[in-house]
Amino acid sequence: MVVVLALGATMLSVISWYNTGYHVVGRELRVYEGLLWRRTRAIPLERLQAVEVVRPLLAQLTGLAELRLEVVGGGKTEAPLAYLGVADAARLRERLLALAGRVTQPIVPGHAAPTVVPVPGSAAPPATTPGRPLHAVRNQNLLISQLLTPQSFLLPFGVAFVVVQFLTAGSWSFVAVASTLTAMAGVLLQPARRVLDDWNFRLARDDGTLRVHNGLLETRAQTVPLARVQTVRATWPLLWRVNGWLRLRLEVAGYSVAEADDRNRPDRLLPVGDLPTATMIVAEVLPGVRLDALTLTPPPRRTRWLHPLGREAFGAGLFDQVFVTRSGRLTRQLVVVPYARIQSVRVVQGPLQRRLGLASVHADTAGGSGATAQDRDLAEAWTLAADLTARSQTARHPT
Missing domain, CATH: 2.30.29 (PH-domain like)
Structure with a gap:
């Protein structure tokens, strides 16, 4: 059969x-x-x-x-x-x-x-990524970064749990062995898949596009138009901060956010790297923006009732070309949105925010996520929303 x-x-x-x-x-x-x-x-x-x-x-x-x-x-x-x-x-x-x-x-x-x-019998593609090379991620750093994740720390416990369950069951049938191997493969799949996907990650610049080449078992050569970039997102996972590492992600208009396989979305800009490298790459994507020189203002002091573990983890700021927000305590995140990419601006108040006189300002983009300035003073929120609206209109129609 x-x-x-x-x-x-x-x-x-x-x-x-x-x-x-x-x-x-x-x-x-x-x-x-x-x-x-x-x-x-x-x-x-x-x-x-x-x-x-x-x-x-x-x-x-x-x-x-x-x-x-x-x-x-x-x-x-x-x-x-x-x-x-x-x-x-x-x-x-x-x-x-x-x-x-x-x-x-x-x-x-x-x-x-x-x-x-x-x-x-066609010839293989050239080993180097077309365009002006920007950065190549060291595979050693990629492996270490995946070891410094919660999944990797919990991996031995997951494998031990599966093995103990199999041994205590006392069944050595084909179904039991196959189920055990499948469960162990599921535990090992996610960190291994990330390493395989980002292996030999290379980034290059070619006129108005970014050229991305990555992958080991499945190689990918992606072309990302810079004119369609909506946001740049920098993330500092908790365990990566020991080495000063972060990762960069893109949000590109026109890409299929409904794909079942997120590998089909070319959102990788830097799988792992230090701040100087990330600053150089962001300057290529958003000329004139320096990632290491973005000073943000925290929300008012009364937000400590909403964020008792530290309101300094949140912040927002307006700069010449971009709107920037910061959030996250354990995993820090910085979102950079060019004014020309803002589609709409919203001011949102929850029940606790109304009692404290606070509001959150959302800058929406065509990609679907955008940036959010959380828990700002109500008067400041309305002023920020009006300023964002005016700046986005000016950026879209400078004349």
Whole structure:
């Protein structure tokens, strides 16, 4: 039965591959698929945000790559073209980005691309990330950072619990052994997956885009348009502060926040690094913003009734180009939002805040999260909201 199912799945895959193709017509990508029920998807390239080249382990062994498209307003990653030769995937990505206005290289509009035909013998991509190199994360630091997480500290207890449960059950059946191994794999999966995903993390700058390359078993080459960056988020986990480490994340408009696999969202900017490195990278993403020179004001003293363990963990500040907020006691977090990316401003009061004369100011972005200045004085909150509204309008329409 296993052999029959494997042969059937292989035949269906081959039939699907033979009936899948793509065509570039003007500024539109058309993807054709299906045998009995033909389906044609037309993707306007002006809505294209980025094209990602993904190479799972089997694709690396066979010299293939998968192309994934991110489109504004898409509920998920659009039009995954799997699989192409590595050289074909790289050429198609550059062409689509050029047609979408992301790069400036000559393109002949309307030229039709051939049907997808994988080329197993295609050459591997270059070892270096295209563009001007910015930073490469040391794999040793990546391993140590994952060891300095609550999951890693609880990992021996989790494995011991699974083993004890298995030994005390007194059952050595196939189901018992398989269940035990599955449970142990689940305990080990998360920290190992983070290391594998961010292995050989390299960051480069190419005109108006960031080039991100990472992964061990599954390599990813992502292109992040800087014009679509909504927020930059810096996080200092509790155990990382011993080494002065932090991580940086991006929020990019147009990416699919509903993806079941968060690895499909190119939000990694720096998996682990020190403050000088993070300051240099943030200055590349948001020119004129220095992460190590952001002085924020804490909320009023009466917020100690809401935050008895330390109100200094919270703060907010207005700067020339960005709005910055700080939050978190055990895990500190700093959120930087350019004024031009603010979509709306809200002033929110809870029941305890009303009794204390406090309010929180939310600056919403197209990416969905934005930044929140928590527990400000009510008069200050309204002034801050008006100032944010005026600055965002000026940043959007400077004339």
